[in-house]
Amino acid sequence: SPNSLSQEEERIFQYIDGHQDEFVQNLAGWVAVESDSIQPHLRAEVTRMVKIAAASLQDLGASVMLRDTGIQQLPSGQNISLPPVILAKLGEDPLKPTVCFYGHVDVMPAKIQDGWKTSPYNLTEIDGNLFGRGTTDDKGPVLAWINAVKTFKALNIEIPVNIKFLIEGMEEAGSIGLEELVEKEKEHFFSDVNYIVISDNIWLSTTKPALTYGTRGNACFSVQVECGEKDLHSGSVGGIVHEAMSDLIALLDSLVNSCGHILVPGIYDDVAPLTEEEKKQYELIEFDLKEYKASIGVKEIIYDTKEEIFSHLWCLPSLSIHGIEGAFYEPGIKTVIPSRVIGKFSIRQVPHMDLSKMECQVKRYLERIFSKRKSSNKLTVSMEMGAKPWVANINDPQYEAAKKAIQKVFNQDPDMIRDGATIPIARMFQDITKKSVMMFPIGAADDGEHSQKEKISRSNYINGIKVFASFLLEISKLHKTLQEAPSLKTMT
Ligand SMILES: C[C@H](N)C(=O)N[C@@H](Cc1c[nH]cn1)C(=O)O
Ligand SMILES: [Zn+2]
Numbered sequence: 001s002p003n004s005l006s007q008e009e010e011r012i013f014q015y016i017d018g019h020q021d022e023f024v025q026n027l028a029g030w031v032a033v034e035s036d037s038i039q040p041h042l043r044a045e046v047t048r049m050v051k052i053a054a055a056s057l058q059d060l061g062a063s064v065m066l067r068d069t070g071i072q073q074l075p076s077g078q079n080i081s082l083p084p085v086i087l088a089k090l091g092e093d094p095l096k097p098t099v100c101f102y103g104h105v106d107v108m109p110a111k112i113q114d115g116w117k118t119s120p121y122n123l124t125e126i127d128g129n130l131f132g133r134g135t136t137d138d139k140g141p142v143l144a145w146i147n148a149v150k151t152f153k154a155l156n157i158e159i160p161v162n163i164k165f166l167i168e169g170m171e172e173a174g175s176i177g178l179e180e181l182v183e184k185e186k187e188h189f190f191s192d193v194n195y196i197v198i199s200d201n202i203w204l205s206t207t208k209p210a211l212t213y214g215t216r217g218n219a220c221f222s223v224q225v226e227c228g229e230k231d232l233h234s235g236s237v238g239g240i241v242h243e244a245m246s247d248l249i250a251l252l253d254s255l256v257n258s259c260g261h262i263l264v265p266g267i268y269d270d271v272a273p274l275t276e277e278e279k280k281q282y283e284l285i286e287f288d289l290k291e292y293k294a295s296i297g298v299k300e301i302i303y304d305t306k307e308e309i310f311s312h313l314w315c316l317p318s319l320s321i322h323g324i325e326g327a328f329y330e331p332g333i334k335t336v337i338p339s340r341v342i343g344k345f346s347i348r349q350v351p352h353m354d355l356s357k358m359e360c361q362v363k364r365y366l367e368r369i370f371s372k373r374k375s376s377n378k379l380t381v382s383m384e385m386g387a388k389p390w391v392a393n394i395n396d397p398q399y400e401a402a403k404k405a406i407q408k409v410f411n412q413d414p415d416m417i418r419d420g421a422t423i424p425i426a427r428m429f430q431d432i433t434k435k436s437v438m439m440f441p442i443g444a445a446d447d448g449e450h451s452q453k454e455k456i457s458r459s460n461y462i463n464g465i466k467v468f469a470s471f472l473l474e475i476s477k478l479h480k481t482l483q484e485a486p487s488l489k490t491m492t
């Protein structure tokens with residue numbers, strides 16, 4: 001059968017199965033580092049994590065560079081250092097293809113008080129699931145790559161490709177500083193790269209693997225309302241001042257309706273229409289609505305057909321309200337009028353929306369809503385971060401190689417999907433380096449990225465290591481065939 005394993009693959013898979021506990025222990029060590037890139041006071045931990053990842057790559061025999069990407073200016077005006085970015089390479093054989101893997105070792109904030117049932121930085125295995133911050137986003141997938149290469153080394157099997165790693169520590173904050181580095185390295189680190197693989201998202205299903213060929217972009221906004229120089233007593237002055245919080249709630253409420261429709265005028269103007277080709281791709285995806293709802297942990301979603309759900313997730317923008325800085329949020333009562341509150345929301349964008357056009361539309365709209373309130377408070381709207389959407393060519397050879405690897409490990413074809421989330425660097429890689437980019441997820445739909453229940457299953461993590469090892473073998477075979485008969489490339 002086309003899925004039967006070679007002797008080499010048998011040895012590789014057996015080794016991975018036999019070393020499961022060691023691989024899980026590696027992950028526990030990484031999860032223990034609170035490498036949260038959002039909270040500035042944890043920046044040293046992000047840098048420590050980057051150095052731990054660099055040491056693991058050095059242990060593989062890779063030559064590793066830590067590149068400085070400068071400083072981050074915080075909204076307070078304070079400057080803090082960005083963590084270094086890892087550029088590593090292993091092998092320089094001109095006869096082999098070069099695969100560049102991208103991943104990140106920073107994580108979203110996590111506190112036990114957020115409602116975690118297990119300690120977020122203490123990897124905990126329950127019923128075959130490995131819970132902890134970063135297990136699926138993205139420490140697990142980064143380690144799966146490293147462990148796949150480690151397996152070749154341990155078995156003394158020649159690594160069939162030259163492999164490069166770009167690992168960063170600022171992805172969750174919008175990959176600050178990375179675009180400039182990729183631009184600088186376009187003619188150097190990236191010059192001999194044939195394929196870029198990103199493993200930083202999840203499947204659409206809990207059981208069926210997927211390959212991802214598109215992501216939405218994201219524009220993160222902050223909307224600040226100030227009513228005075230200090231907080232006020234709500235009894236002493238309540239009723240005679242314009243309150244910042246009431247203004248902010250009205251502004252946030254004006255952005256999106258209860259069906260998820262964005263109310264900012266003009267926002268949908270440039271959205272690329274859904275093509276017949278895309279609709280055909282949707283038909284090929286197996287989708288169980290009940291399973292999907294259970295995997296994300298909600299009772300109802302707004303849409304019920306496959307086409308509506310996928311198009312709203314992948315081809316239409318969405319607006320989410322994330323939080324309010326400066327508001328009283330702790331349990332109990334505090335009869336205060338906050339003096340300054342900052343609302344945070346973001347708009348996931350799709351092709352062919354224009355970031356700066358959208359920024360103007362949002363600012364103009366919020367200023368209009370605010371002026372209608374006739375409030376004496378001060379409003380400041382700013383776009384803190386903007387990342388563009390990305391769509392790839394699914395006929396690139398690496399998609400073919402990944403499908404073969406998935407067949408070998410999971411005995412099924414992957415779903416070909418887009419992702420509603422954002423990998424800021426995906427589009428930049430494609431635009432700057434002009435190389436083929438593919439997203440190769442190993443996490444499942446119920447992994448709970450960014451949530452209090454983030455996990456990766458032991459089986460996804462271990463099969464992830466296998467599928468990456470298998471991909472390296474498949475892409476080397478396919479690349480060789482294409483070099484010998486380049487006309488095949490256009491036939492795929
Ligand atoms: C999909 C990836 N694992 C991820 O979580 N990306 C973040 C990146 C981001 C976007 N805006 C700010 N950070 C995401 O999609 O939220
Ligand atoms: Zn991620």
Ligand SMILES: [Zn+2]
Nearest residue numbers: 137172449450
């Ligand atoms: Zn994330």
